[in-house]
Amino acid sequence: MTVGIISLNFFLTIVSVAILHQFGSLNPVAAVCQLSFVDGHKLFNFSLTSPIPKFPHGVLSEDGFYKVAVNESVLWFQLCNGMIFNHDPPRCVDCQDCGGPLHCGMECSALLANNIGGYDVCTTIGDVSSTITSIIDKQNPHKGVIVTMSNYVKTSSGSENCSLSVSVICDSNGVQGPHSLEKLGTCNYAAVLQHPSGCAVVVSVHGRGWGWFGILVIIILCLFGGYMLVGAVYRYFFLGVRGLDMIPNLDFWVRLPQRTQSYCASLVRKFRRPTEGYRSSYSPVNF
Known part of the structure; x- marks a missing residue:
């Protein structure tokens, strides 16, 4: 029995x-914030939203969003989730794919505002459903991961795939950045964030089962x-x-x-x- x-x-x-x-x-x-990577006899586990000391929400910003301002452009984003604005919401034209004028920024994960002719024009460049997490350097998995979010934007010539890639560098000492925004293409951008959540949990793997x-x-x-x-x-x-x-x-x-x-x-x-x-x-x- x-x-x-x-x-x-x-x-x-x-x-x-x-x-x-x-x-x-x-x-x-x-789905988008967990990643496992096997290197030899080591298993690297990344879980960006798991609670860690001093950061109960992992890499998620407790403000509901991260903000980077460079020249005439302002970027709002939230890694692995949609943005929440309890203060300082985006105020720009053409925010239909990200919540509309009344809830601008509330239905996407990355929103860019460019000053054109004195007006801030919004472009949704990231969405949770199209977010992908990958290793920064497979030769050095301890370095961290890249979170890439994208969104198709309607243009006069059809549609264009805009994206934002955020490198989450492993830094056990605390959070640094994002301080800069790099433009890689017509509407492709990259930012760097140093965070303890970018550090992997390493597990030794012996044999093959x-x-x-x-x-x-x-x-x-x-x-x-x-x-x-x-x-x-x-x-x-x-x-x-x-x-x-x-x-x-x-x-x-x-x-x-x-x-x-x-x-x-x-x-x-x-x-x-x-x-x-x-x-x-x-x-x-x-x-």
Whole structure:
């Protein structure tokens, strides 16, 4: 019965993990802000929104947004999530894809305002659904990650893919930046942020798992546990058996250790007999 209960707990644990993983995959923050990278025998885990000392929201700005102003351009963005403005909201023209004039900046993850003819014109250059997280340098995974967000913007010639790439550099001492904004193309920008969330959690990986033999053992154990559980349930509810007698084929399992011991003893005697016969063929010799 104990084996059956253990197997049932194992099965329920697997199902629970699968359900939690499924619900976690529906969360856009969890999807875009977690990254695992294997390098040799080390597993680098990045989780930008996990709570860490002094930063309960991870890399997310507690103000609801980051802001960078360079020359005539102002950029608002929030890594891995949509922006929230409780103060200093964007005030610019053409903010339809990011909340409209009444909620400008509330429905996107990166918004750029350029001063054109005395007016600030908004361009949505990032969205949570199109955010990708990648390693900055695969030769040096400790350096950090790049969070890239993009959005298609309608233009007179059709549409153009605008983007913002934020390098989250590992810095265990605190947060620095973003202080500058680099323009890489027509509407492609890059910024740098130093943050403790950019530091990976490194786990040592030994070997490559159990392989086919381990899977076979797990399958056999699961089948055995299922057999014990189903048999115990059947005997309890349909036959009215209680106590240890609920275990199917109890006599066989009770006698199994004794039978195993007898079988091992017979094998030992079988291998000893030729040796003893060989030794008895010698006669003592007196010198």
